[in-house]
Amino acid sequence: MKGDSNKRNKNKYCCFHRDHGHDTDECYDLKQQIENFIRQGKLRHFVGRDYKDEKLKAKMEESSRPPLGEIRVIIGGTSTGQSSKVKKMYLKAVQNVQLSGRPLRMKEADEPTISFTDEEAKRIHHPHDNAIVITLLIIDYRTRRVLVDNESSADILYYPAFQQMRLGRDQLRLACSPLIGFGGMKVQPVGTITLPVVVGSYPQ
Template identity: 75%
Template structure:
């Protein structure tokens, strides 16, 4: 169900807080797009970041189910409401230790075969879905970002129902990493860990021996535009200011498009294109923390 239709159903609910007018010069905004939530032009209602945040908060508080429950025609949507109304088990904020890993001989051979296939055919074996919406970035996506900057994209993900902050989006990483202190805060048993012996080699050339691997459910996005997938993390022990690193394996499976300028990631969902804004303050804090760690070595 589009966000605009949901808004029409709950517009008289006292829990809904209507926003102030959109800041900035109205003449510089797109007049072909109108937001019923802000009651102003500049972006569509279904793209409204503030409305998505409010919807998510209302769902977690259990205040939105009664409105959406009136639509008995969409049982699948009702199921998503029930699932999304589950509050996180907790919140992982800061860690002071870290991560790393590698690939087996078999996986390297499989990867080489794929590379050779692409080189010979000139195209990927998978065909493009022409029904997917195009993912684009505009100046509006950069309005919440302080420029100029060279910050990394640091986001929050729901990992095994824990809101896990300080997750680095790293296009340069060939693996997904979970630092061991973060794994401990997820309150999972060590029996879930599978031992591995492959080292991870970073940009500095230093090898870090991984502890193990673990497969965990991860949710990215906000209701209704969410993607849930099981991610195979490499669990490592080393100093880091991040809780986890999401690398190319998961970014590609989510079909994520990143923009470091906008500090934003966008990806397709069943209900349209979703975007997750990076936390610029958290990115700066992580960078300073890593500098402090380097000085201590």
């Protein structure tokens, strides 16, 4: 025990330290020792369910605290061939920290809600982080296995698919910026094109 032994409270006794000054159930060193033994698995038979429940409750309370703000690490990106002004605006948005008190963009009144029912969740192992893969109508071609990734900086259409859609190379616009993968490998796109896409059915 730390401190002058003559100044300790003689009415309190700690069995762990075998000395006066504080009660055993107040002993910080004893609690730390027990915590260490529990982490090492030495007190597995003595640790009750209540201890685990308390730990789980503490973790849940910690995770339920509201965040201080929002830092956008990846937010879409600029497409290839954008002007320097657009790139500067994008950079400004990336470096901005959105404080939680500020209002976010309000949802448009006529914007349809995308939701998934329990029926659609059948035969899916939970919890899951499956990608959303859908079928779209792109210039009158039913295009299957379209990966939806809102955080991608580019919408990629592979050249063989471009050819099968019977599009001409003269419809492509020049792409100045290369695509760069996580490994740092650069790929120069053949070009960029804007295509009409139908999602869902009329009127939404």
